Amino acid sequence: MKKIFFLMLMLCALSLNSQSYEIKRVATNSYVYVDSMGNKVLSDTFLCAYEYHNGVAWVQERNDAEWKLINKRGDDLTQMDGIKTVFAIDEDYKLVNVLVEKDKAMCNCLINGKGQVIIPCIYKGLPIVEDGMICIRKDNRYGYFDTLGNLKIPFLYDSADDFSNGYALARRNDSTFILSKNGMERNIKEYNSIDPFWKDIAVVSDSCNGMLYYGVINFRGDEIISPCESKVKTRDEVLDIIYDKMRKNSLDN
DSSP, rough: OOHHHHHHHHHHHHHHHHHHHHHEETTTTTTEETTSSSSSSSOOOOOOOOOOTTEEEEEEESTTOOOOOEEOOOOOOOOOOEEEEEEEESSOEEEEEEEEEEEEEEEEEEEESSEEEEEEETSSOOOETTTEEEEEEEETTTEEEEETSSSSOOOOOOOOEOTTTTEEEEEETTTEEEEETOOEEEEEEEOOOEEEOOOOOEEEEEEEETOOOOOOOOTTTEEEHHHHHHBOOHHHHHHHHHHHHHHHHHOOO
């Protein structure tokens, strides 16, 4: 009997989550949720309301109220207090950046679609997800979390860039490193600039006899096109060289 009752509850929950709710404006700064027939499905009226994704939505009831994450029954799933602003990280709300009031100060944290805190409100800056990794500063050192809140790369670096196509640039003690997501670092030579990685390569610039030239390195830091040897004067020109090589390799294969 208990198994039948549990199964009925599961079927009800699945049926509820499969229903499509829409936002309807009923007055200035006043919104409700309605079903496909236009019937109001929650008793509350909201000042601000986001669309439902994966069975949950972010809402604010009035101007001085905290934001909360609700399910389709209107239950509050939020596992922290003080949320003043919500920034959607992705369209499905799997990760949401929120501004939180804590100890009379404002800070940012990252919350998942279940209302659970992924990146707590103890770090500096805005936690932004790039290429599945989150660059965070702590005590003037940088490290990286994954989207589950696990610290994947310790706080070892004086400065760090976001991940792009599997790699990121970081600096420590006047040295530059290419980082992979497992924390492996490769020490590379210093350049005037290094662009984000794309298809395991990055455009770099270097000063050679008082002139600035462009080249390309791979994810190991090897020079595919040496700036000082190629003497390519613009970023667009070196990109054209790379595209031509890619087209040639594609035709050869």
